[in-house]
Amino acid sequence: MLSAIEIEQITHELQQVPVKKAACIEALKIVQQQRRWISDESVADIASILEMSTAEVDSIATFYNLIFRQPVGRHVILLCDSISCYVMGYTEIKQQLMELLQIKYGQTTADERFTLLPNACLGTCDHAPALMIDNDLYRDLKPGELSQILDQYL
Amino acid sequence: MERPLTQHIPASGVALHLKEYEAVGGYAALRKVLQELTPAEVTAKVKDANLKGRGGAGFSTGMKWSFVPANVTGPRYLVANADEMEPGTFKDRWLLEGNPHQLLEGMIISAYAIQATQAFVFMRWAYKDAARIMTRAIADAYAAGYLGKNILGKNYSLEMQLHTGVGRYMCGEETALLNSLEGKRAVPRAKPPFPQVSGLFGKPTIVNNVETLSYIPHIMNNGGDWFKSLSYTADGGTKIYGVSGKVNKPGAWELPMGVTMRELLEEHAGGMKAGFRFRGALPGGASTDFLTDAHLDVKMDFAGVAAAGSRLGTGTMVVLDDQTCPVGFVHNLEHFFAQESCGFCTPCREGLPWTEKILYALEQGHGTYADLEQLEMHTKLLGPGNTFCALAPGAMEPLQSALKYFREDFEQHIKEKKCPYAHH
Numbered sequence: 001m002l003s004a005i006e007i008e009q010i011t012h013e014l015q016q017v018p019v020k021k022a023a024c025i026e027a028l029k030i031v032q033q034q035r036r037w038i039s040d041e042s043v044a045d046i047a048s049i050l051e052m053s054t055a056e057v058d059s060i061a062t063f064y065n066l067i068f069r070q071p072v073g074r075h076v077i078l079l080c081d082s083i084s085c086y087v088m089g090y091t092e093i094k095q096q097l098m099e100l101l102q103i104k105y106g107q108t109t110a111d112e113r114f115t116l117l118p119n120a121c122l123g124t125c126d127h128a129p130a131l132m133i134d135n136d137l138y139r140d141l142k143p144g145e146l147s148q149i150l151d152q153y154l
Numbered sequence: 155m156e157r158p159l160t161q162h163i164p165a166s167g168v169a170l171h172l173k174e175y176e177a178v179g180g181y182a183a184l185r186k187v188l189q190e191l192t193p194a195e196v197t198a199k200v201k202d203a204n205l206k207g208r209g210g211a212g213f214s215t216g217m218k219w220s221f222v223p224a225n226v227t228g229p230r231y232l233v234a235n236a237d238e239m240e241p242g243t244f245k246d247r248w249l250l251e252g253n254p255h256q257l258l259e260g261m262i263i264s265a266y267a268i269q270a271t272q273a274f275v276f277m278r279w280a281y282k283d284a285a286r287i288m289t290r291a292i293a294d295a296y297a298a299g300y301l302g303k304n305i306l307g308k309n310y311s312l313e314m315q316l317h318t319g320v321g322r323y324m325c326g327e328e329t330a331l332l333n334s335l336e337g338k339r340a341v342p343r344a345k346p347p348f349p350q351v352s353g354l355f356g357k358p359t360i361v362n363n364v365e366t367l368s369y370i371p372h373i374m375n376n377g378g379d380w381f382k383s384l385s386y387t388a389d390g391g392t393k394i395y396g397v398s399g400k401v402n403k404p405g406a407w408e409l410p411m412g413v414t415m416r417e418l419l420e421e422h423a424g425g426m427k428a429g430f431r432f433r434g435a436l437p438g439g440a441s442t443d444f445l446t447d448a449h450l451d452v453k454m455d456f457a458g459v460a461a462a463g464s465r466l467g468t469g470t471m472v473v474l475d476d477q478t479c480p481v482g483f484v485h486n487l488e489h490f491f492a493q494e495s496c497g498f499c500t501p502c503r504e505g506l507p508w509t510e511k512i513l514y515a516l517e518q519g520h521g522t523y524a525d526l527e528q529l530e531m532h533t534k535l536l537g538p539g540n541t542f543c544a545l546a547p548g549a550m551e552p553l554q555s556a557l558k559y560f561r562e563d564f565e566q567h568i569k570e571k572k573c574p575y576a577h578h
Contacts, residue, residue, distance in 0.1 A: 064322050065321035066321035083436075084241070084398040123246075136282075
């Protein structure tokens with residue numbers, strides 16, 4: 001069931017759009033903001049409030065890279081795996097992260113602290129390699145400093 | 155040397171606030187336009203300057219606007235494409251984070267030219283600082299009377315909204331962007347009808363790149379002749395160029411349109427890092443053909459790069475050095491394109507993962523000469539005219555040129571049954 005705050009925010013979005021289904025992406029963002037990810041139940045709830053089929057909502061939810069259809073940790077690490085980062089040492093950063101966290105891409109640490117995901121170009125190629133954790137961008141990464149960066153996230 | 159787009163952005167990159175923007179002449183162009191020019195005169199001025207779109211395709215901006223039908227009632231839309239996601243590209247971020255009001259002023263003037271009722275900034279989710287900065291700038295512009303009902307007391311009204319995306323390269327393609335703005339999957343639409351006639355929610359819509367729109371106030375203030383005089387070549391204006399890879403000073407710079415690759419690499423990017431040799435570069439992002447050291451004197455304008463067999467694209471160059479494997483480099487690119495294909499049309503959906511797998515096999519030392527023929531075949535079958543949008547043809551540009559310029563590297567992987575580069 002959607003929470004009162006989710007319903008309030010989705011209702012606000014509905015006032016901005018000419019047809020209900022145009023608020024679908026915003027609704028997914030709102031629910032994910034509250035719950036970290038989009039469950040089957042959330043898909044059905046959003047479908048109901050927007051008068052769409054669950055299949056249509058799911059087709060949109062699964063299309064976009066940053067809508068998570070599986071549970072994620074408290075913090076999501078998005079490591080840029082595109083070309084400038086690849087040239088500038090992405091592979092070492094990836095290996096170091098996987099060793100520190102003891103997880104592979106798409107996995108979440110046992111304490112639910114981190115989920116590690118590859119991500120397409122973060123648009124900061126003059127400071128490659130780069131990653132984002134939640135809303136924070138880290139650039140000019142060196143393998144030795146990763147552990148210190150991760151320590152800031154509890 | 156004039157740098158109209160970036161001259162007021164502080165070296166710290168911190169955004170120019172409204173008062174600071176006004177103090178350097180900001181919103182004077184909008185004031186002048188609303189007082190003195192008809193919408194058609196604004197379009198004529200942009201046409202006269204021959205401003206070409208800075209998002210990658212290089213289409214004439216004034217021409218694009220002129221396709222909006224004159225006598226259609228109801229809503230019309232203007233969208234700033236701030237979904238910068240072409241790998242190797244980081245130019246719009248500079249403008250969005252450093253001078254948000256320049257973009258807004260350009261958007262309001264452009265919206266007036268096409269008589270839009272509503273405008274959107276469609277921004278990449280990853281640009282968190284830019285989104286925060288733009289949110290404040292829009293609020294400040296409303297408070298100052300540059301947005302909303304009866305702008306500056308004149309008979310023109312415009313609403314402005316920031317939309318942040320949820321991540322998909324396809325959103326950069328203008329018709330896919332419009333689908334995404336309608337809350338749908340970002341798949342491209344059939345053209346015609348073009349968005350200028352039937353765009354967002356079926357209404358006339360113009361989608362322009364951030365750098366393109368940021369230029370509009372300057373063209374209004376200074377005119378087409380001034381714009382043309384900024385450039386070294388027939389394509390007018392300055393351009394934001396960038397270089398990334400193993401160079402001494404990776405970065406972005408606003409320079410006269412038509413600087414050479416050599417000047418960019420050696421003067422601005424400070425040359426290759428010690429111990430690395432230049433082998434080639436994608437001149438304008440991931441979906442452009444490689445150029446090599448034989449092309450260093452190519453002028454980086456639309457015609458110059460095209461004549462050399464590539465595209466200016468976004469103008470942000472990715473350098474391939476002698477210690478990075480060209481096969482691994484292209485595999486990385488095709489992995490990106492295969493992942494970001496929307497899956498809507500068959501050649502792209504099926505062909506891109508196939509090229510990715512072949513390149514992976516080659517990189518692992520499992521490739522054969524027949525694989526090279528398969529790759530060649532894909533560059534044709536996924537080329538222009540065979541797919542629904544430009545994603546797959548763009549993906550084939552670095553591949554076809556790598557097969558041409560770095561053939562011996564591909565063959566060496568096959569002969570030695572391993573990647574000859576140390577980093578694997």
